[in-house]
Amino acid sequence: MISLAFIGVGLGIGLVVIGAGYGIGKIGASATESVSRQPEAAGSIQLAMIISAALIEGVALFALVIAFQMGGKLTVEVLNKFAEKPAVVEQTGK
């Protein structure tokens, strides 16, 4: 069951990216629309676009940092503690 934790981390990152991508996409869509309606206001629209994109990106990065922390918590000791059978063998990868 503990291996589901890896899926949880991956799903968390994926959901964050979906949300942030949807938000920034909507900002970009409405910004291009309003620039084409009123090209002389392009400067201030771009500024507002960058600010709101940065705020959304900040929230997305919080979630990503928490997901990375979750991934970092999944060490071999934790996995062995919760695994029923057999024990996880550490892969050295060398």
Place this chain on the structure above:
Amino acid sequence: MKTKRIIIIFLIFFIVNFLYGNTEKSETHDEKPSFDEVLTHHLMDSPIFEFNIGGRKVYQGEPGFDEDPYRRYIFKDEKGFYKYEGGIPLHITKRVAMMWVVAILLILVFVKAANAIAKDPLKINGRFANMVEVLFEFVRKDIAESNMHHPSGLFLGYILTAFFFVLFSNLLGLFPPFGEIAEMIYSSITGHHAPHGEGQLPSPIIAIWPGITVTGDIAVTFTLAAFTTILIWAAGFKYQGVQFIWHAVPAGVPWWLYPIMWPIEFIISPLAKGFALMIRLLANMTAGHVVILVIASFIFEFSKWTFLTVFVASLSVFGMTFMYILEILVAFLQAFIFTLLSSIFIGLSMHRH
């Protein structure tokens, strides 16, 4: 002229590669380079000089040695591995040395430009001074003064300093590490190699230019964000006086909401703003470097199949070049965003809502 310069750069590159490659081959290298080690070397801090005020050395085997699982600040002398217990750890690390490089460059650029402009402020004083002046005016007008209402010199100075410090450290993190190149040339000329391995300090020549991203460290971004958070409160008290304490809550809120609204508006809100600034800068500057390293690691992952290697390597080089150009854009954008949000947040507390 131009082709001559390019040829010289390529010659230097090949000579360094040739000399260093020869010395590397003489040692036994049967292991594949581990990706974790490469990531740690590029992104994590490591000491160049050890410098601990007070404290005592704890050697391996003594109690209190194995508590830190990461083993980052462990040194080695003739008696074995040791680390410091207590005292003030002030090891000169790669990032500290890089911060000095950034500071020296900032002083050189701005003192030179300021001297050139001060000679005759109404005249155009050459390309270099003009370029600095354009950037300076952009930050002053479009970032600071358009978002803060008549800021005093302190706030302007903070925004300008933060912008140029973040910009320079973001951009210099993308430069090749000249210190390591100098160390390679030195060791190939003299034949003297710095000892390699855990606990060994690298050659002090690296300290010339370690080439690591300063803003990729949480301590640096925490300090910058803490300045902004303190200035949010400072601007409130400076421009509104003591009333700032109760004017932090917007007018028109019913009195029974004050116990909830006041702590959120006065305490949690500036702290959350600072936390967001800290994580945003750190994550953006780290993520780009990780992506470039991951694309580079594809070449080594596919090196078993000789047929695929050429294809994957050419794709990787193209991808890395693309990401590198994107990183230059991100370096400017993050310096802009950091100072823009700082000045908006500081400007918000200059007036009662």
